Amino acid sequence: MIRVRFAPSPTGFLHVGGLRTALYCELFARKNNGRLILRIEDTDRTRLVDGGIENIISTLRWAGIEPDEGPYIDSAGELREHGEYGPYVQSQRLDIYKKYVNQLVDKGYAYRCFCCAERLDEMRERQRTEGGRTMYDRRCRDLSEEERQTLLASGQPHVVRLAVPFEGTTGWNDLIRGRIEISNDQVDDQVLLKSDGFPTYHLAVVVDDHLMEITHVIRGEEWCPSTPKHVMLYEAFGWEQPKFAHLPLLLNRDRSKLSKRQGDVAVEDYRDKGYLSEALVNFVALLGWNPNSDREIYSRQELVDSFDLTKVNRGGAIFDLEKLDWMNGEYIKKLSDEELIGLAKPFFEKAGLGTDQEIIAKVALLERSRARTLSEIPAALPFLFEDPDVDPGLLSWKKSTVEIAKDRLIGLKEHISELEPKIFDSRESIESELLGFVIKMGWTNAETLWPMRVALTGLSASPGPFEVAWALGQETTVRRLGSAIAKL
């Protein structure tokens, strides 16, 4: 049984890079009929954020990622856990780590270190000025049993460090990168247990992955340098190692690791800007991997079916919004009317444009071919909410005359004001009615439709006049035609 985990820290929001990692974990699990585990790595108490766990869970859910095990939010909004391998929150597993770290100390794979922060800082400072690598000098590794007992008895705070072998090399076969080997003399005597009794990432990740029977560790490339430490821990414990797959990073435009400051990195930022979760997921899935076909748009099932971890790229990918915008527009076009209206509604409320279902529906449907994000829909058609200030100079079509514009507007106004109100009930009926009228009158499209559109919208670019008339309704349409005529 394949078991993969997504193991974020609850630091306040889900990073889009984290979303991609979670997605690849999910695709891999589903493809192989395995299980996806969510584990919360909250061993750094200084970076905890209230509600961080709930935020991760709900954001993953928004993206359509539902772990099989781990913390979840029940229908009553309570945080609970499911699965046989819990607890799935590391801060609730402290006793477990303590037990295993003691095993390591007993067997000589780890040792207690009493060095204080000041000494470590000084040491690194000196190492830096000497131009070499900055690593713990292993002073406490050589403490005699007597010295150690004395320090321990004195209540001196201490950490537990991994006793890295002095010689040799440690490596692993990365599913994405192939064999990676690192000389042991480059590996620091990593702190495993902090003086506050919390484990560091390195200890906790190995213990938990083993206990939770994780078969594949899928994580970001930034973990490559510390993977030898993890391999050493597996060896020290005598545990079978999982397979490792290190994903390429998501990058800023300047090719540095994707970060705040250079744009939005929180998934919720994209949600709030009006990106559809399907679009964001589709986009992010194709950053670093693709199904080797000429298509760009894939359903979730298609992604699952074609996913292949070993085909993931090795180079980092710039998170470029232009293509995301296009893709989001494609997804908006595919939405049903009901879906589009439902999704657009919150953005109207946020823009302070009310919750009038009818007007939201009209705006959303008029904008669907234009919109790249949901948030730009409410602001796109201001003339639906109040009468525009029409520039008289704009009213006649560029290749026509003011006289013709005025004549057409008068004709349209008279005709429209005499129409049965129910013709305005549907977009199709009003469009075919007015189109038929223009043809019957023998008017050419341009010299008629341009003035009408400008009279109704005041804009040089907007949706077509008939659909705008439908959206405005009979009364407003007639009124605006009237005030435009008065300006000519």
Place this chain on the structure above:
RNA sequence: GGCUCGUUCGUCUAACGGUUAGGACGUCAGGUUUUCAUCCUGGAAACAGGGGUUCGACUCCCCUACGGGCUACCA
């Protein structure tokens, strides 16, 4: 600085060692259209550089350059 990973159009990417190096976004030019958007057609645009290996290298090896990551009692 040390260690390590990477490098195909501007961007995301495809290409059993044999292709006019393909697609998509963006861009440019046309077309459809009352305008914008949509839609259609077409164009420009890439194998980082140098050595090998090979009958033949984008594909394999080495070097260089450039870029990234890591270098915490953070993950």
